[in-house]
Amino acid sequence: MHGRFLAEAMLDTTTTLDDVLFPPIETYDSGTLQVTDLHTIAWEKSGNPEGAPVVVIHGGPGGGGQPAYRQYFDPSKFNIIQFDQRGCGKSTPHAELRDNTTQAMVADIEALRVSFGIETWHVFGGSWGSTLSLIYAQTYPDRVISLVLRGIFMCRKSELHWFYQDGASHIFPDAFEPYREHIPKAEQANLIKAYYARLTSDDGDVRRAAAKQWTRWEMATSRLFPDPSYLEKAEDLDFAVAFARIECHYFINAIFVEEAHILNHASIIAHIPTVIVQGRYDVVCPARSAWELHKVLPNSSLVMVADAGHSMGEVSIARELVKATNAL
Numbered sequence: 001m002h003g004r005f006l007a008e009a010m011l012d013t014t015t016t017l018d019d020v021l022f023p024p025i026e027t028y029d030s031g032t033l034q035v036t037d038l039h040t041i042a043w044e045k046s047g048n049p050e051g052a053p054v055v056v057i058h059g060g061p062g063g064g065g066q067p068a069y070r071q072y073f074d075p076s077k078f079n080i081i082q083f084d085q086r087g088c089g090k091s092t093p094h095a096e097l098r099d100n101t102t103q104a105m106v107a108d109i110e111a112l113r114v115s116f117g118i119e120t121w122h123v124f125g126g127s128w129g130s131t132l133s134l135i136y137a138q139t140y141p142d143r144v145i146s147l148v149l150r151g152i153f154m155c156r157k158s159e160l161h162w163f164y165q166d167g168a169s170h171i172f173p174d175a176f177e178p179y180r181e182h183i184p185k186a187e188q189a190n191l192i193k194a195y196y197a198r199l200t201s202d203d204g205d206v207r208r209a210a211a212k213q214w215t216r217w218e219m220a221t222s223r224l225f226p227d228p229s230y231l232e233k234a235e236d237l238d239f240a241v242a243f244a245r246i247e248c249h250y251f252i253n254a255i256f257v258e259e260a261h262i263l264n265h266a267s268i269i270a271h272i273p274t275v276i277v278q279g280r281y282d283v284v285c286p287a288r289s290a291w292e293l294h295k296v297l298p299n300s301s302l303v304m305v306a307d308a309g310h311s312m313g314e315v316s317i318a319r320e321l322v323k324a325t326n327a328l
């Protein structure tokens, strides 16, 4: 029950991401799965086809998979399965909000498992990927061998208010200003609602302008040491539109579950070995959620990383994630 706390007093500024991750690899297979009349999901496999299966659940929602995820697993030991959740990445239709709910995404994960003939698998997810991993595990507890989770997000009202309205704004007032000022004063009291109206506008220019500001805010705050190149993600308007529209749609709908759903149903997954890796200075998904989750999961360990924010691309977060997958 008691987690590990990393107490390194000194910042490690010489180790790079390449030093802690496995080398980049190509996929050995990829394809699509039509999950409804409307939605088709893109998937890929890498690593060892005979290895232990692990499914990677990406963030956002709407963030899409990334080749870099493959590097968090020993490719000789794992069969690494990634997919793009409804409406994002290479899944189609792009940025589609209809028939796009948490329950639908859980069903897609299960449909992928069945289509691959996999009995049980490890589940790996950060941020919204932790949210969806947990709800998937609570829906299909017998299919999940273990959970490796990062930057815990349970999408409660307090978490949304903190990041999108008033909280993180106290730490990043400079990055917050353009996000807030994109919205007229009269609507600033509820920024998620104001962004939702613009992100679902009939006018493509209005949608894209809102998506860019929304995405910049999240990219600017993801790391303890902001990385200017990370902000470029918001300039990729195809990425930004899917990311912002799908996130905002999920948040307006409280991710289609009751408040504190994950904590309320923790007993269902209490038996699953779980590692939680959390950056102490994560302002996107503050550490309180990781702490509260850890306390209701008796088989969890919490690694509180002393020198990191939210991103899986931060060296000390990546190091702990690799340690966790190596120990599976």
Ligand code: STX
Pocket: 058, 059, 060, 061, 063, 064, 126, 127, 128, 129, 153, 218, 222, 284
């Ligand atoms: N959303 C946090 C999240 O899941 C509240 C997230 N933030 N950035 C990302 O995901 C990407 C790295 C996937 C873009």
